[in-house]
Amino acid sequence: MSGESDETGPIDYLVIEFPVGSRMTGEGLPLLVDLVDRGIIRIMDLIFVRKNQDGTVEGLELSEVTGDGGDDLAVFEGASSGLLGQDDIDEASTVLEPGSAAGILIYENVWAGPLAAALRRSGGRLVANGRIPIQEVLASLDAAESTV
Template sequence: MADVDSMGPIDYLVIEFPGSRMTGEGLPLLVDLVDRGIIRVLDLLFIRKNLDGSVEGVAIADFDQDGTLDLAVFEGASSGLLQKEDLDEAGTALEPGNSAAVLVYENLWAAPLAMALRRGGAQLVAGGRIQVQALLAALDAAEAA
């Protein structure tokens, strides 16, 4: 792991797969982001929310059934940052019977900016993400006004 002073911001995503249907369609794009040095995958885990509400880990698999492990490049990607409690929390966002990928990644593209700001004494004190649906709803409301 890199020195904390040289790291970019860390984000996470919980991506739900209704009916636990994971096709792997987005995987080449994730690999491309890593290959181009835009992000570094710190953790990539899969979970399933059972019908009784319990959450369990799911092994990395051959999603497209071509006989090749689709996520072999990410096998073992675990920084140790995610704990069982984090996976249980991620599971609260899922509908029973669905699965999800839990992805923790470093924004390598932002590392030089973050380092410069830290050298100047600045620190990130808040962050967030605007959901696309919220943005579209706000734009629609502004257009209607």
């Protein structure tokens, strides 16, 4: 393994849907840029799509996504590692409602790279991972509070 790939952190993806009637305000874009600037994540792929009423999916230009806030996202224009292919876009679009738009993001968890490399060097290997949906966490916390 090369030095850079030896310390690569876990790679995750997100598909963020903006249903019909919602507004993409760009409010989250400065926060995404901040995560990159602080070296917490590295954007590998970022695209935006729209699912038309007939079920077809088309790419969106940055200006269609951000309106006046395009400058924040312009730093990611052309971000493409080759990990995100048309098959992935097609699969992601199956969960989108017709008329909605979505951002598809692949990112490296840079913060975890040194830890992951140390664990690999000591013989450790990832055998499972996952996420707990925030709705489940909140429901569990609410249930715990109601029993107190």
